[in-house]
Amino acid sequence: MLTQDQILTILKETNVLQTGHFNLTSGKHSGQYMQCAQVLQYPDKASQLCNEFVEYIKNQNLQVDLVIGPATGGIILAFETARILGTKTMFAERENGKMVFRRGFFVEPGQKVFVVEDxxxxxGSVKEVVEIVKEQGGEVVGVGVLVNRSPQEVDFGAPLISLLKINIETYDPAQCPLCAQGVEMKKPGSRGLK
Incomplete structure (x- = not known):
C-alpha cells in the first residue's frame, strides 16, 4: 500500500493541484482545484493508484462484480480498477442534468458494485450513481476516490476509501474573496467551461 506522502508525491509530480479562481461543480468557489485528469495521462501512475482500490477491496474481502465510475473523472479509474480485478466495468453520464446509464449499460439485480471517482x-455525482445502482437492484459494496476534499463526512451508504484526504478552502459565491478581488474565474471539471 502507498503511503499518503507517496500518493501526494504522485499527484504533485503530475500537476494535479491547480491554483487560481475556480467555480466548482458544487457551486462553491475555491482558490485551488484538484485536476485529477492530469494524473490519468500517465497509465503507470493511474494503475498504481487504482491498485490501492484493489488492495482495499481484497483486504476488506469485498466481492465485486462490477466497477462503475461517473463520467468523466471516474471512467479511466473504473476501467483500470476493473482490469486489475478481472471484472466488468461501465460508466454513468449526465443526460439532461441527471446521471444515467446509457449505451446499453445496466446493473443486474444482485450485482456487487464498487464505485470509483477522481x-x-x-x-453528488457518486450519490447519483449509487442511487441508480440501487434502483436497478445492485448493491454498492464500496466507494473509492482519489481525492476527498469534502470538509465533512460524506455518507454513500457504503464504506469509503479516499486515497488522499485534503482540505481545500471553498467559499459561497456571495462571500468569495477572489470574486471581490476581481480574479478571473475558471470553471473546471466535467461540467466546466475551461
Missing part, C-alpha cells in the same frame, strides 16, 4: 467535494 475527486469529491460534496459527493
Amino acid at each position: 475527486v469529491i467535494t460534496t459527493g
